[in-house]
Amino acid sequence: MSSKPPLSIVHHNRLAGEDADLRAPLVLAGEPHSAATLVRFGSFCLWPMQRLLLQDNQPVHLGSRALDILIALLERPGALVGKDELIARVWPKTFVEPANLTVHISALRRALGDGRDGNRLLINIPGRGYRFVAPVTVSDQFKPSFPETSVAGQCHNLPARLTRLIGRRDIVVRLSAQIIRDRSLTVVGPGGIGKTAVALAVAREVATSYTDGTWWIDLAARGNPQDVAGAVASVLGFERDPEKSLTNLVTALRDKEMLLVLDTCEHAVAAVADLVAAVLRNAPGIHVLATSREPLCTEGEQLCRLAGLESPPAHCASAERARRFPAVELFLERTAAGIGEFALSDADAAAVSDICNTLEGLPLAIELAARRVSSLSIAAVAAGLKDPLRLLTAGYRTGPARQQTIRAALDWSHGLLTDKQQVVLRRLSVFSGEFSLQDAAAIVSDQARPDCPMVDEVTELVSKSLIASGVSETQPRFRLSHVTQAYALEKLGESGELDAIARRLTDDSKAPMRRAAAVSMLNAALSAIEPEEKERSSGGGLRFIPSKPSRRPAGSKGKLHHAIW
Ligand SMILES: Nc1ncnc2c1ncn2[C@@H]1O[C@H](COP(=O)(O)OP(=O)(O)O)[C@@H](O)[C@H]1O
């Protein structure tokens, strides 16, 4: 037993105003700066100030209420601490049934192994309270140190990478510097572009910079994606209180120095934005790196829009040259992983360059294309990209469901759109090249004028990474990627609007560019039609024959069956 006087811990209410009712951190009476105070019992070390409990140098995951109880009992080791006092300490200003105390005492006992192997740490005095009976020593000469893990002695839960990151070195270096400087950084881009891969590389790079660790929170893995505070709390081992989870979390993080990596935010973007705004405002040591198909739009957020991996020019016939591009490197590595050794020949270089080019360096699509090489030749894979939804289907069994096929990746984004946005996206699929807002308005708007709602929807689709945008000769220009266009075109066919939208293109005599786009749209549509149907419908010159959408035969999911030319 320590020769020191028992700990005397008092509430130190450091929060004013709105947060004053929250459970305050506990500090030692008379020693408000005793951050180094360490309490030892058995194989456990507790730093009350840091609310950190280790057993044999490993963190013990204990709910915050159970931890409050432990700290309260350790204020007066050996003495009886009444039930009412414990309840008042743990649930200040809240009425709770004594059964709640029992639940958290049980959790505490389980975590401490109380009663196991003859261990006796706390005992119940029936009807009165609890007594901490194990020997306790107190010291203030130790600094808390997080257990060693794979990243230079720092606490983290970053998933191990199973494959290496190809290319992206400059971005990782830049973002690593940026997340240390700016507190909120969001990596944005379409599904499969490599947001998670880049965020993981950045997090590993900077993990040692945060005293309280770097914590990875996969929001796609949550049952209720809106409960972002609950997701963060459970990863950090804080107890969850659905009623006040955000305020409790903010309080718990207030004096922490930590990087939170929030992966896959797009399906809970508003809830994530609320959490990030509250954390940034109230917990100055917390930095947030997020990945999302659309920005969080919070104050102070820095954006990194991720483009595809660099690809060689189409038809690049030199293997030696093509190999220097990260998109090709990725294709070759994944192909080799699937079929064993694979050396790129000059003969195949052009087809591989075309694959990477057509897929615009989208890593997920490149991986899915590479997996086809086990059953198809490189040239056949390149040709098969005319119908990317059908070709790009062989994902990793162990990957997330939304990355099993390119269709699943697009379904995930499409499912997050409003009805209006879905209409605009599918109508825009008739453009296989760039288009302007005026072009879009002529095709999309029912009034054939560039009215505001249409502009808003296009802007939203750009924000959600479904439309790429750029500026050409001071005019904003827009474009759908090859896979998004194929997907949206399929939706247009399914909606029964294809003929009407095609007519809008061809009826507009003042728009040669749109007529050109109509031709490519219809070529794309034709390429997705069964061969015999294609023969029937394309015999003879270029004729526009509006027709009613035909019913798709069974087994032809995802195909357009309109006799349109
Ligand atoms: N630069 C890269 N090097 C190697 N593989 C990559 C790279 N970028 C992405 N990938 C792979 O592509 C797939 C999709 O990447 P991911 O990071 O999950 O995309 P996102 O998070 O944008 O949806 C994953 O299998 C990932 O490992």
Ligand SMILES: [Mg+2]
């Ligand atoms: Mg991701």
